Amino acid sequence: MxxxxxxxxxxxxxxxxxxxxxxxxxxxxxxxxxxxxxxxxxxxxxxxxxxxxxxxxxxxxxxxxxxxxxSIRTGDVAAPWMLKSGDEVEFRIDESIPTTKEYSTTVNYPGLVNDLSVGAPIAIDGGMIQLQTVAITPQRIFAKVVTGGEMKSRRHINLPGVAVNLPxxxxxxxxxxxxxxxxxxxxxxxxxxxxxxxxxxxxxxxxxxxxxxxxxxxxxxxxxxxxxxxxxxxxxxxxxxxxxxxxxxxxxxxxxxxxxxxxxxxxxxxxxxxxxxxxxxxxxxxxxxxxxxxxxxxxxxxxxxxxxxxxxxxxxxxxxxxxxxxxxxxxxxxxSYPSGRFAQDAPLKTNKHKAVKSAVLLANDLPGSKLITFTRGGVTAHLLAHQRPEFAPIFAFTPNLNISRTLMSARGVFPFVMEFNGDPSKTIEDAIKMLRQRNHLSGGDTVVILTDVLHADLRSDSILVRTV
CATH class of the missing domain: 3.20.20.60 (Phosphoenolpyruvate-binding domains)
Known part of the structure; x- marks a missing residue:
């Protein structure tokens, strides 16, 4: 998977x-x-x-x-500009300010005149067009084209190395x-x-x-x-x-x-x-x-x-x-490359982190095993994903649809929505049955189960190993 x-x-x-x-x-x-x-x-x-x-x-x-x-963007231009090296471009902080150059447009961030300094680079359209600031007035910025290109309306502006005061x-x-x-x-x-x-x-x-x-x-x-x-x-x-x-x-x-x-x-x-x-x-x-x-x-x-x-x-x-x-x-x-070096350096700050790590190490040592977790808020499933099991997929069961969907981004986690039974053994059996119906488990497979939510009156991390 x-x-x-x-x-x-x-x-x-x-x-x-x-x-x-x-x-x-x-x-x-x-x-x-x-x-x-x-x-x-x-x-x-x-x-x-x-x-x-x-x-x-x-x-x-x-x-x-x-x-x-x-995002900082240029204003509208009547027709695309074909800028070439050496051309001068004027950026006005408001539409009402009159133009003084052939190539003149507005910017949607008036504070740009305060954040920029002479000599600062300006990158437009993902860096396809490069300019350098040559003069700044209270209402205008003048920049010389270093690398030309076609400039259209409402292009994104990047300011490498410039700190901006945007909300x-x-x-x-x-x-x-x-x-x-x-x-x-x-x-x-x-x-x-x-x-x-x-x-x-x-x-x-x-x-x-x-x-x-x-x-x-x-x-x-x-x-x-x-x-x-x-x-x-x-x-x-x-x-x-x-x-x-x-x-x-x-x-x-x-x-x-x-x-x-x-x-x-x-x-x-x-x-x-x-x-x-x-x-x-x-x-x-x-x-x-x-x-x-x-x-x-x-x-x-x-x-x-x-x-x-x-x-x-x-x-x-x-x-x-x-x-x-x-x-x-x-x-x-x-x-070909199931293991990664970064996860091995992650600190184990709490007993829950250590329990998760133990479950992952156990799954790594049991060939062909699968990890199963039951989680109400998604925490245990996210922690399992952070430890990057080598081979085992993580099947995460939760009664909450929102939690299931927020687990979609977690590497190796496959979430399922399922109500938890009052009987822990019945909940585990229901999960295994669902996985078998979807061809994620077969008879003889080994599962490593990590959970702390199956006992309503006891909050304790448990690791179980079971053969299907």
Whole structure:
């Protein structure tokens, strides 16, 4: 069974019911709704289709709502500019300010004139266009083109090494958050998270709205890297958003940064998602490049929880093939490299951590064994995933549908919704029966059972070994 989860971004290429069913059949575990490009009507329609498609395939999937965040963008331009080296571009902080240059547009962040300094680099459209700041006035920024290219309306701006004073969420984000909570989104991705207070702010809002969704902090700029230890410790999960991050740091540092973040997440027991350009060439081509296959391989042997597809599935020509390629490469890699070094360094802070580690070591020593856990809040299942069992899948049973879906992102965890019987033996038998019906267990298989919730009057971690 494939342990690394596949996160798929939806868009015009994949929002129809038939394609959603195909994506699920090919291995999609989580669907991403990118609020930078989504209307509320579209989200409502697609969310319903996701749930219907999962029901039609007799399975379940999770939904992640990716909040736009306080991104800095250019304004509208009448027609695309073909910028070349040496051209000068004017950025105005308000539409009412008159233009003084041939190439002039607005920015949606007036504070940019205070955050930038002369000589500071400006990267547009993921670094495809590079500029350098040459002059700043109270209302305008002037920059010279270093690397030219085609610039269209509302392009994203990166400011490598520049600390910006943006809020964690925008007015649009608050409206999108209300929609996501109403629909029942399982995860919210916090774009441009820069400090722990940003994560805590979103988590408090979710708590007030009585949502059990988990927050994934997206690491996208230098400020986040400067605070990475605190961000990892404060989060439930981290997304290595290599698109914006690659525009904010030297390219030669990006793979090192990715590896360091994965190691920190493993140490602290946090989910980690690697995103952006996993199969970028397949937006147009039916097969991946060899380099892309190797990129997937590297993420899997680092034992990340999820790998994510973006434009490949939202607007690409071959979205179903992309998911199939990910599934095949991940499955083959996991079969050859079941162990990882990062999880071995994770500290065992409590007796529960030690009990989980013992169960995993026991499963590692019993060939062909499976791990089963019963969990009301998902904690034990998440801890098992953090310890990265070598071969054993983790079958997690919970009576709570929301908890089941928030376990979808955990590496190697396969969640099931099941009510617990008052008799512990009956609960275990019901779980084994369900797994046998779904061909996950056969007669003679060994199961290692870890739980602390089967006795209503006794909260005690128990490890049981049973032959089916």
């Amino acid at each position: 494939r342990k690394t989860k596949i996160l798929v971004t939806l868009g015009p290429a994949t929002d129809n019911p038939a394609m959603l069913e195909t994506l699920i059949e090919n291995g999609a575990n989580i669907f991403r709704l990118n609020m930078s490009h989504a209307s509320h009507d579209w989200v409502r329609t697609v969310y319903a289709r996701i749930r219907e498609a999962a029901t039609a395939k007799h399975t379940d999937v999770a939904v992640l709502m990716d909040l736009t965040g306080p 964690p969420l925008t007015p649009k984000d608050y409206l999108d958050l209300d929609l996501g909570v109403e629909l029942g989104a399982d995860y919210f991705a916090l774009s441009f998270a820069r400090e722990p207070a940003h994560i805590q702010h979103l988590e408090l809002l979710l708590e007030q709205k009585k949502s059990r969704a988990r927050v994934i902090a997206k690491i996208e700029n230098q400020q986040a890297l400067d605070n990475i230890d605190a961000l990892v410790a404060a989060s439930k999960g981290i997304m290595v958003a290599r698109g914006d991050l690659g525009s904010e740091c030297p390219l030669e540092d990006l793979p090192i940064i990715q590896r360091q973040i994965i190691a920190k997440c493993s140490y602290h027991g946090r989910k980690v998602i690697v995103a952006t350009q996993m199969l970028e060439s397949m937006i147009e081509n039916p097969v991946p490049t060899r380099a892309e296959v190797t990129d997937i391989f590297n993420a899997v042997i680092e034992q990340v929880d999820c790998v994510m597809l973006s434009g490949e599935t939202s607007v690409g020509k071959y979205p179903d093939r992309c998911v199939d390629v990910l599934h095949r490469v991940i499955t083959r890699t996991e079969a």
